[in-house]
Amino acid sequence: MKRSSRWVLGAALVVIAHAASSADALCAKPSNGNGQVKAVIASIETLKKALSAEQRAALERPFVRGSAIQWSNLPVGIVPRAGLRLGDLDVKQEHAAHRVAAAALSACGLKMLDEIRIADNHLKNVDARRIGWDGGNYYMSVLGTPSERTPWMLQIGGHHVAYNFTFNGDREGATPLFFGSEPIHFNMGDTGYEPLATQSGAMSKLAQAIAKHPEAKLSGTFTDVVKGVVVVFVEGQMPTGGTDTGFPMSYPEGTADRGILYGALAPEEQALVRAALESYASLPGAAITESLAATYESPGALASTYVGYSGEPDLSARGSYVRIDGPRIWMELVVQPAVADNKQLHYHALWRDKLSDYGGEIGAK
Amino acid sequence: MKRVIPGLMLLCAAAGGVALAHSAPNSLVKLDFLAHTVRAEVLVPESELASATAAESTKWPFAEYLQRHLSVETPQGAAWKLEVRSVSSTAYLGHAYLSAQVEFTPPPGASVREFVLVDDAVTHEVRNHLVLVLVTDTATPEVLGALQYPARRLKVQR
Numbered sequence: 001m002k003r004s005s006r007w008v009l010g011a012a013l014v015v016i017a018h019a020a021s022s023a024d025a026l027c028a029k030p031s032n033g034n035g036q037v038k039a040v041i042a043s044i045e046t047l048k049k050a051l052s053a054e055q056r057a058a059l060e061r062p063f064v065r066g067s068a069i070q071w072s073n074l075p076v077g078i079v080p081r082a083g084l085r086l087g088d089l090d091v092k093q094e095h096a097a098h099r100v101a102a103a104a105l106s107a108c109g110l111k112m113l114d115e116i117r118i119a120d121n122h123l124k125n126v127d128a129r130r131i132g133w134d135g136g137n138y139y140m141s142v143l144g145t146p147s148e149r150t151p152w153m154l155q156i157g158g159h160h161v162a163y164n165f166t167f168n169g170d171r172e173g174a175t176p177l178f179f180g181s182e183p184i185h186f187n188m189g190d191t192g193y194e195p196l197a198t199q200s201g202a203m204s205k206l207a208q209a210i211a212k213h214p215e216a217k218l219s220g221t222f223t224d225v226v227k228g229v230v231v232v233f234v235e236g237q238m239p240t241g242g243t244d245t246g247f248p249m250s251y252p253e254g255t256a257d258r259g260i261l262y263g264a265l266a267p268e269e270q271a272l273v274r275a276a277l278e279s280y281a282s283l284p285g286a287a288i289t290e291s292l293a294a295t296y297e298s299p300g301a302l303a304s305t306y307v308g309y310s311g312e313p314d315l316s317a318r319g320s321y322v323r324i325d326g327p328r329i330w331m332e333l334v335v336q337p338a339v340a341d342n343k344q345l346h347y348h349a350l351w352r353d354k355l356s357d358y359g360g361e362i363g364a365k
Numbered sequence: 366m367k368r369v370i371p372g373l374m375l376l377c378a379a380a381g382g383v384a385l386a387h388s389a390p391n392s393l394v395k396l397d398f399l400a401h402t403v404r405a406e407v408l409v410p411e412s413e414l415a416s417a418t419a420a421e422s423t424k425w426p427f428a429e430y431l432q433r434h435l436s437v438e439t440p441q442g443a444a445w446k447l448e449v450r451s452v453s454s455t456a457y458l459g460h461a462y463l464s465a466q467v468e469f470t471p472p473p474g475a476s477v478r479e480f481v482l483v484d485d486a487v488t489h490e491v492r493n494h495l496v497l498v499l500v501t502d503t504a505t506p507e508v509l510g511a512l513q514y515p516a517r518r519l520k521v522q523r
Contacts, residue, residue: 078458220492220514221416224389231391232497232508246511319416334493336388 026282026293031110033103035285037167040154041146043103047096051084055093059084063144063152068362069244071155071162072229073178073348077132079231079242083155086117087136097140104154104165108198109283112179113138115195116160122186127340132159151361165288169359172292174284176244176357178228182338182346196347200315202279203322203333203349206272207313209265216260218308222321225332225350227251248364251330251354258325259308273307277324280331280351292353296329305329318345328354389413390460391495392487396509397502398523401477403469406501407431409486411454411461417490427452427463434486437469440479440520446470478523485517 033039048056061067061082072079086097102110117135124133138158146152149168156163160180166173185194210216230246252258262273274297281293295301305326311319312335320335330352338344390410397404409427418424425433428449437445450466471477487494496512498519510519 218492221419221490222492223413223416224493226493226513228493230495230497230511232393232499232506245508252515339388 026278026286026289027106027108029107031102031105031107031285032099033285034106035104035165035288037148037287039103040100040165040167041148043096043100044142044146044154047093047100050093050096055084055088058082059140059142061141061143063361065362065365067141067143068153068155068164068358069247071157071164071176071178071244072242073160073162073180073225074229074231074242075132075159076134076137077130079229081137081139081158083139083141085136086138086140086158087134100140100154101156104156104285104288105163106282106285106289109163109285112195112283113156113161113163115193116179116181117158118188118193119181119183119186119195120159122188123182123340129340133340151359153358153361163284164358165284166359166361167288169356169361171356171360172288172295172353173356173359173361174281174289174292175351175353176247177280177283177351178225178349179283180346180348182340183344184347196349199276199279199349200333200347202272202276204313204315206269206276206307206324207309207315207320207322209269209272210260210307210309211313213260213264215264216308218259218310218321218323219257220310222310222319222334224336225334225348226323227330227332227352228348228350247357247362249352249354249357252325257308258306259323260306262302262305262307262326265307270302273302273305273324276307276322277329277331280349283351292328292356296326301327301329311335315347328356330354389493390458390462391497392484394482394484394496394498395501395506396498396521398478398500401470403437403477403480405467405469407435407465407467407486408455408462409465411463413487413491413494414463417487417494420490427465431465431467431486434484434489435467436483437471438481438483439471439475440481443472443475445472445475445480480521482519482521483517484512484519485514488512488514488517 051059070082089097101113117138120133121135127133141155144152147168151169152167154165162178164176181195227249229243231242262270277296278293281289308323310321311317315335318335318337322333324331333347333349335345336348338346393408395406431449436447448468450468452465455462455464482498484496488496492514498509499506500509509521512519
């Protein structure tokens with residue numbers, strides 16, 4: 001059995017084993033730890049016991065800006081990652097690593113991680129170029145010392161996932177959270193996958209609903225997410241950056257070209273805004289994300305939240321784009337041409353919080 | 366460094382073929398400060414330029430297009446002279462770029478090391494696009510700043 005298959009099987013066992021655990025308010029299915037810091041720490045301790053000294057050294061990194069911003073949406077052959085490479089783990093270690101993910105993520109977030117890794121295995125099978133497509137090229141890092149009181153981070157990521165969770169930070173610690181999918185849907189064996197079906201479906205429904213409002217249409221063209229990683233290509237050299245070197249970000253201000261205000265929408269359209277928001281916010285475990293979601297859905301925040309779109313509202317063409325932009329929330333999804341097969345499409349999606357990326361613990365350079 | 370070497374090997378393997386690892390490449394403005402002028406290599410990815418100009422009825426030659434979207438001013442707003450000396454095509458990591466060698470000359474009495482770079486060649490239309498402004502006369506390129514819509518003016522002081 002391939003490693004990624006074992007990981008997914010492990011996911012299923014974990015979900016079944018913990019089906020009786022507390023419900024996640026946003027993700028309909030229960031998760032292993034719901035993002036509770038105690039459960040995440042316990043799972044990390046179990047993982048560490050299963051690792052060699054060298055593997056532990058790869059897992060444990062300092063909680064400093066340079067480590068925290070080291071996530072990307074590029075294959076690892078272009079932007080090398082740090083941390084414990086999941087593809088190098090034996091069965092026992094892999095199960096332990098998966099339990100860490102299960103403790104930190106909701107069932108929805110765990111399923112998405114598993115399926116995005118399978119998508120990378122699919123790409124490896126269809127694209128011979130050696131730029132790092134591989135479900136094994138996903139990494140886990142613990143930045144700082146896991147604690148129930150002092151700040152630290154858990155990072156799980158690779159080509160199309162960047163989970164960056166900060167515990168005990170000055171602010172909530174669910175973001176930055178990047179996710180993507182290439183292909184959008186695919187088959188591996190007899191199983192069909194669409195890793196971002198929930199999020200793209202929610203964003204598409206929202207875009208189609210607001211498209212009847214002229215002010216919802218954003219000006220310009222979108223070829224990627226707007227607040228993503230920064231890549232510096234200099235000919236003849238290894239690209240530099242490709243990580244979150246642009247943090248902290250600036251965001252649109254005022255009322256111009258941000259879309260339509262939540263308050264100007266009909267109740268059924270407003271419900272679609274909340275559903276799209278929750279499709280992103282449901283990816284981390286509830287303990288990590290619930291207070292943020294509540295903040296985003298407070299009447300005061302929603303009153304100042306804009307939603308906008310560009311391109312095709314049904315996300316059927318490259319350049320289609322949907323965004324939720326509030327006092328703190330920044331969620332976007334864009335449709336790009338696929339890299340492995342330029343005739344296909346692929347998604348990039350990003351959730352940032354304008355105040356609490358990295359738990360408010362990471363400053364400018 | 367240990368991590369970079371395998372990455373570089375992968376990169377070289379990919380670049381030797383038709384790598385297209387990032388579907389939305391950025392623009393670069395690479396500055397070289399001389400005694401009386403600033404020379405720049407302006408690299409604009411053709412895919413993003415095509416997106417930026419898709420709706421425009423007039424298709425300008427690249428040198429003229431740059432003259433309409435790229436300029437340098439003194440901090441007080443006096444225009445520098447801009448000369449596009451040559452234009453060529455290049456490719457990197459599977460992306461096609463237009464490259465322009467540009468020379469900026471300040472007005473008499475103005476410092477050559479302090480100016481405002483104005484560039485919206487792609488960013489006037491493509492909302493995610495970044496213009497990265499670098500100095501390349503250092504051992505490793507140093508990023509001075511980046512422009513993304515709606516920003517189109519970058520203060521440079523060296």
